[in-house]
Amino acid sequence: MSSQHDASEILKSALELRDFIVDLTLRICRARTVNYFEHDYPGEGPDGMTSPGQEGKVVRILQQELAHAGIPCSVHAKVAGRENLLAGVGRGESGYRRLVVLLHTDVVPAGPLDAWRFSPFEPFEKDGMLYGRGVLDDKGPLAASLAALLLLKRREKDIPGRFTFAAVGDEEVGVGAGIDYLLEQKLIDCTDAVVPDIAGDMKEINVAEKGRVILRVTSHGKQAHAMNPSKGVNAIHAMARFLMLLEHTELRHSNHPILGGPTINTGLIRGGAAPNAVAAACETTLDIRYVPSQTPQGIRDEIAAVAETVQMPGARFDVEIVQSSKPCEVSPEAPLVKRILRHAPDAKIVGSGGGTFANPLVQAGIEAVGWAPGNEATYHEPNEEIEIAQLTTFAGRLANLALELCSEKVD
Ligand SMILES: [Zn+2]
Numbered sequence: 001m002s003s004q005h006d007a008s009e010i011l012k013s014a015l016e017l018r019d020f021i022v023d024l025t026l027r028i029c030r031a032r033t034v035n036y037f038e039h040d041y042p043g044e045g046p047d048g049m050t051s052p053g054q055e056g057k058v059v060r061i062l063q064q065e066l067a068h069a070g071i072p073c074s075v076h077a078k079v080a081g082r083e084n085l086l087a088g089v090g091r092g093e094s095g096y097r098r099l100v101v102l103l104h105t106d107v108v109p110a111g112p113l114d115a116w117r118f119s120p121f122e123p124f125e126k127d128g129m130l131y132g133r134g135v136l137d138d139k140g141p142l143a144a145s146l147a148a149l150l151l152l153k154r155r156e157k158d159i160p161g162r163f164t165f166a167a168v169g170d171e172e173v174g175v176g177a178g179i180d181y182l183l184e185q186k187l188i189d190c191t192d193a194v195v196p197d198i199a200g201d202m203k204e205i206n207v208a209e210k211g212r213v214i215l216r217v218t219s220h221g222k223q224a225h226a227m228n229p230s231k232g233v234n235a236i237h238a239m240a241r242f243l244m245l246l247e248h249t250e251l252r253h254s255n256h257p258i259l260g261g262p263t264i265n266t267g268l269i270r271g272g273a274a275p276n277a278v279a280a281a282c283e284t285t286l287d288i289r290y291v292p293s294q295t296p297q298g299i300r301d302e303i304a305a306v307a308e309t310v311q312m313p314g315a316r317f318d319v320e321i322v323q324s325s326k327p328c329e330v331s332p333e334a335p336l337v338k339r340i341l342r343h344a345p346d347a348k349i350v351g352s353g354g355g356t357f358a359n360p361l362v363q364a365g366i367e368a369v370g371w372a373p374g375n376e377a378t379y380h381e382p383n384e385e386i387e388i389a390q391l392t393t394f395a396g397r398l399a400n401l402a403l404e405l406c407s408e409k410v411d
Contacts (some may be wrong), residue, residue: 029330030123034053144395149163166221335405372394
């Protein structure tokens with residue numbers, strides 16, 4: 001028996017932290033930390049942002065909470081104003097498992113406001129739910145994980161290993177200011193990681209993620225006066241033809257047992273210079289989630305081959321890789337997965353299109369899986385919401401999981 005604690009007692013203590021979790025979630029959701037590629041928003045950022053992320057706003061709130069609870073923390077920034085925070089409890093004896101829970105502090109843009117029933121950055125509580133950009137992804141789970149840290153602080157002497165809470169920036173874009181920086185600086189010291197960034201009402205344990213490649217496709221034409229369009233070559237029209245072909249494109253692959261096949265999303269488009277000029281250039285950004293039988297370069301070449309089949313004299317295309325990450329997988333038999341199943345017995349082993357922190361952690365040799373509270377219905381969508389009971393339950397389950405796992409010896 002690795003630990004003697006009473007799991008139901010911790011679940012009860014977590015319920016008592018309900019108001020703390022709600023209040024903290026609302027406060028950190030009010031702090032706008034919208035992340036975006038600067039390239040995609042020339043001039044001014046979305047949602048009134050003057051620069052991407054600004055995650056330091058959330059970190060400052062967390063620092064106050066941790067100081068109040070007497071938990072030491074450290075702050076690390078590659079980019080000023082985009083701080084990452086680490087806070088740990090436990091005796092930290094060698095030979096024991098060390099668990100980190102990683103949450104991200106940035107959010108995706110609100111998108112068109114007319115799709116929202118409320119103001120995205122004025123979060124609120126109503127009838128057992130929280131509403132606002134970030135309550136689900138990932139700030140509500142972040143507040144719940146901080147509550148778990150508080151519960152564990154009270155039992156610190158019963159933790160021979162170590163439990164670390166990590167609030168990390170730059171997840172939704174990934175310019176190297178978040179997890180990559182922490183890994184480069186060797187600041188993540190753990191054997192196991194939970195990444196509560198997949199929703200699924202705690203009923204999914206995500207052990208595998210697809211790889212990801214972001215491609216920028218640019219069409220080039222020839223500018224001309226709008227009253228004489230035939231003198232030019234319209235790059236927007238060329239792109240339209242390419243996108244029609246892309247809709248019917250299936251990338252070469254073999255299906256993976258957990259991950260299935262790849263997906264292609266056209267996420268952004270921009271083109272032209274003025275209404276009275278034929279567009280000389282048009283650009284779209286594709287986000288492709290791929291499986292282990294594919295490679296980023298192979299995918300780029302396939303997409304370039306599709307562009308080459310566009311039948312439009314004078315038009316040409318460039319296809320470049322903006323960013324890519326490899327697929328990843330953890331054994332469903334890993335100690336962490338078995339422990340989660342003890343506290344979430346109705347959970348299933350799954351894989352996903354991915355793009356969470358689990359991926360770089362697994363690449364770094366850490367057993368990292370996704371497991372999270374909240375329903376995925378409003379992920380990256382308008383009217384984002386989460387059930388408060390999901391957050392309190394998650395706080396208790398995470399604390400129980402940490403107490404047990406961090407009392408286990410590393411094999
Ligand atoms: Zn997320």
